[in-house]
Amino acid sequence: MKEKVLEFLKSQKEYISGEEISSKLGITRAGVWKNINKLKEEGYNIESMTRKGYRLKTTPDIVTKSEVSSIIQTKVLGKDIRYYEQINSTNDMAKTLARENAAEGTVVIADRQIAGKGRLGKNWDSPGKTGIWMSMILKPDILPMQASQLTLLAGLSVCEGISRVTGLECRIKWPNDVVINGKKVCGILTEMNAELDGVNYIVVGIGINVNTKDFPEGLSHATSLSQEGGKQYMRRYIIKGVLEAFEKDYMIYKTQRNIGHFLQRYKDYCITLNSDVKIITHQEEYTAYAKDIAKDGSLVIINAEGQEETIFSGEVSVRGLYGYI
Numbered sequence: 001m002k003e004k005v006l007e008f009l010k011s012q013k014e015y016i017s018g019e020e021i022s023s024k025l026g027i028t029r030a031g032v033w034k035n036i037n038k039l040k041e042e043g044y045n046i047e048s049m050t051r052k053g054y055r056l057k058t059t060p061d062i063v064t065k066s067e068v069s070s071i072i073q074t075k076v077l078g079k080d081i082r083y084y085e086q087i088n089s090t091n092d093m094a095k096t097l098a099r100e101n102a103a104e105g106t107v108v109i110a111d112r113q114i115a116g117k118g119r120l121g122k123n124w125d126s127p128g129k130t131g132i133w134m135s136m137i138l139k140p141d142i143l144p145m146q147a148s149q150l151t152l153l154a155g156l157s158v159c160e161g162i163s164r165v166t167g168l169e170c171r172i173k174w175p176n177d178v179v180i181n182g183k184k185v186c187g188i189l190t191e192m193n194a195e196l197d198g199v200n201y202i203v204v205g206i207g208i209n210v211n212t213k214d215f216p217e218g219l220s221h222a223t224s225l226s227q228e229g230g231k232q233y234m235r236r237y238i239i240k241g242v243l244e245a246f247e248k249d250y251m252i253y254k255t256q257r258n259i260g261h262f263l264q265r266y267k268d269y270c271i272t273l274n275s276d277v278k279i280i281t282h283q284e285e286y287t288a289y290a291k292d293i294a295k296d297g298s299l300v301i302i303n304a305e306g307q308e309e310t311i312f313s314g315e316v317s318v319r320g321l322y323g324y325i
C-alpha cells in the first residue's frame with residue numbers, strides 16, 4: 001500500500017487531500033497517514049498542509065525497488081529487484097537467491113553492506129547510502145573458464161553508465177577495477193556456481209563509490225564520483241546507466257559467447273596495457289610488461305626473460321610499478 005500511496009503522490013502536481021487519497025486507493029484516512037509517515041521515514045520529502053493535504057516535494061537519493069524499477073528501461077536485467085536496507089553482501093544474497101532458482105537478470109541492491117567482499121577474501125568498504133552495492137544473477141550458456149569475461153563486460157558498462165550520467169571519464173585497470181584520475185571508484189567481483197562442462201549461474205557484484213566523502217585509513221587509493229565530479233549524484237540514475245549499458249552488451253555476449261565484439265573497446269579503456277606492471281600472486285611478486293588483452297580476456301605479459309605469459313584474472317593482482325595503478 002505504501003507503494004500505491006507513493007505512486008499516487010507522484011502522479012499529482014498539486015496538494016492532494018488525505019480524504020481523496022483514501023477514497024481513490026480504498027484505504028482509511030489513518031492508513032493514508034501511516035503510509036505517508038513511513039514514506040517520510042524513508043526520506044521522501046512530503047509536505048503536509050492543513051486543509052490542503054499532501055504534496056511530494058522531492059524524491060531524495062533512494063535506491064529501493066520501486067524507485068529503480070520506475071526509471072530503468074531494460075528487458076531482463078532488473079525485472080526482479082531485491083532491495084535491502086542492510087545486508088552482509090549482495091553477492092552472497094544473490095547466490096542464495098540463485099540457488100533458490102531466482103530468474104536470470106535478478107538484481108540485488110543494498111544501501112549498506114556489513115560484510116562486503118572483494119576478491120580473495122578481501123573486504124569491500126560499503127558504508128550506508130553513499131554507494132551502489134549491487135549484484136546481478138546471470139545464467140549464460142558458457143564454460144566455467146569464461147566466467148571472468150563477464151567481469152570485463154561489467155567494467156565496460158560501469159565506465160559507460162557513469163560517463164553517460166555524470167560525464168566523468170573512467171578507465172579500467174585489468175581485470176576488475178574502474179578508476180578515475182588514477183584512483184579506484186569501483187570494484188567488480190564475479191562468482192559462479194558451475195559443473196565441469198557448464199555454468200549454473202554467475203553472480204556479478206558491482207561496488208561503486210558514489211557520494212563517499214571520506215574513506216577510512218588504508219584506502220588512500222579510493223575515490224568517489226562526488227569527489228571527482230565535485231557534486232552529489234543520485235545513485236538510482238547511475239544504477240540505471242550501468243544496468244542499461246550492461247544489458248545491451250550482455251545480450252550480444254550471450255549469443256556470441258565470446259568477447260571478440262568488445263575487445264577493442266575494452267583495450268581502449270584499459271590503462272594496464274603498454275606499461276610495466278607488478279604481478280602479485282599468492283606465491284610471488286615480479287615485474288613484467290603488460291602487452292595485450294587476449295581473446296579470452298586474459299592479460300598477455302612479457303616477463304623479465306622476454307617470454308610471453310598469459311595471466312588469468314582471479315588469482316593475481318596487477319599493480320603499476322610506482323603505486324596502485
Ligand code: BT5
Pocket residue numbers: 088089090091092113115116117118119120122123124125126132133134135176177184185186187188189205206207208209219221222223
Ligand atoms: C574488488 O575486489 O574490487 C571487488 C569489489 C566488489 C564489491 C561489490 S559491492 C556489491 C557486491 N557484493 C559484495 O560483497 N562485493 C561486491 P579487489 O580487487 O580484491 O579489491 C579489494 C580491495 O579494494 C581491498 O583490499 C581494498 O584495498 C580496496 N577497497 C575496499 N573497499 C573499497 C572501496 N569502497 N573503494 C575503493 N577501494 C576499496
